[in-house]
Amino acid sequence: xxGNNSNDHYDHEGSKMGMWLFIFTELLxxxxxxxxxxxxxxxxxxxxxxxxxxxxxxxxxxNTIILLISSATIAMxxxxxxxxxxxxxxxxxxxxxxxxxxxxxxxxxxxGAKIEHGIYPGSEILxxxxxxxxxxxxxxxxxxxxxxxxxxxxxxxxxxxxxxxxNEKIHAERFVQLENTGxxxxxxxxxxxxxxxxxxxxx
Amino acid sequence: xxxxxxxxxxxxxxxxxxxxxxxILTFISVFVTRIDLSNLSIxxxxxxxxxxxxLVFSFFMHLLYDKKMYSLxxxxxxxxxxxxxxxxxxxxxxx
Numbered sequence: 001x002x003g004n005n006s007n008d009h010y011d012h013e014g015s016k017m018g019m020w021l022f023i024f025t026e027l028l029x030x031x032x033x034x035x036x037x038x039x040x041x042x043x044x045x046x047x048x049x050x051x052x053x054x055x056x057x058x059x060x061x062x063n064t065i066i067l068l069i070s071s072a073t074i075a076m077x078x079x080x081x082x083x084x085x086x087x088x089x090x091x092x093x094x095x096x097x098x099x100x101x102x103x104x105x106x107x108x109x110x111x112g113a114k115i116e117h118g119i120y121p122g123s124e125i126l127x128x129x130x131x132x133x134x135x136x137x138x139x140x141x142x143x144x145x146x147x148x149x150x151x152x153x154x155x156x157x158x159x160x161x162x163x164x165x166x167n168e169k170i171h172a173e174r175f176v177q178l179e180n181t182g183x184x185x186x187x188x189x190x191x192x193x194x195x196x197x198x199x200x201x202x203x
Numbered sequence: 204x205x206x207x208x209x210x211x212x213x214x215x216x217x218x219x220x221x222x223x224x225x226x227i228l229t230f231i232s233v234f235v236t237r238i239d240l241s242n243l244s245i246x247x248x249x250x251x252x253x254x255x256x257x258l259v260f261s262f263f264m265h266l267l268y269d270k271k272m273y274s275l276x277x278x279x280x281x282x283x284x285x286x287x288x289x290x291x292x293x294x295x296x297x298x
Contacts, residue, residue, distance in 0.1 A: 016269075020273060036286065038292070075263045
């Protein structure tokens with residue numbers, strides 16, 4: 001079967017390798033932040049445990065499950081495109097998008113509640129708390145914020161990919177862009193898998 | 204030219220089973236950290252997170268089905284991160 005642009009260069013393996021190299025830079029980037037967290041927690045253990053109780057475990061758990069399901073649906077989209085099921089691919093991508101938006105809405109309300117209680121970087125209430133609490137909430141906003149930024153970028157990419165699937169620029173013989181988008185989305189999922197226990201569950 | 208090499212198509216069922224396993228592990232980690240295990244709870248929570256990420260890497264990210272090279276590279280990056288973490292902690296433990 002010929003692709004739409006069968007004359008230009010297409011290297012599935014090379015593209016995927018490039019994506020993995022990008023994922024490694026992301027792992028090291030977030031890894032650095034996790035190390036800052038680890039040292040800060042090690043130095044301020046009681047403050048971190050107390051501050052963590054401010055976060056709602058249920059909201060965190062719901063968001064974890066939302067991201068896990070969205071990861072599964074984008075993985076299923078990669079299978080669907082290879083099975084030449086264009087409509088099913090689009091449905092899976094749509095579910096992924098909806099779940100990503102729901103995740104962000106939850107995050108919005110969660111951050112909103114914190115900010116309403118006067119807890120945000122540089123706030124007066126936070127300044128009155130101890131050094132450990134300032135560190136904890138600084139890291140909380142920085143790390144979940146960067147993660148949310150990755151979700152927003154992911155939403156934009158998945159939208160573009162969905163249009164390409166719809167226009168049949170991405171199809172069963174040429175789907176590496178969809179596969180790479182999936183890899184990116186799973187990376188965002190893995191980061192959250194660690195953010196959740198570290199910020200919500202430690203007591 | 205269009206790629207002719209066959210890619211492994213993972214069934215929806217496999218992804219479904221992995222998803223259920225991931226959700227069950229999430230519930231276990233919430234439950235375990237609610238009961239008081241003092242310092243052990245962080246170890247348990249992080250171990251479960253480790254297992255979950257291993258499942259995502261292996262199945263969702265296809266490391267199990269792809270060339271061995273990808274798994275080796277991921278292992279290499281994780282090794283570097285572990286070493287950096289150990290060295291950082293050595294630094295802070297002997298201040």
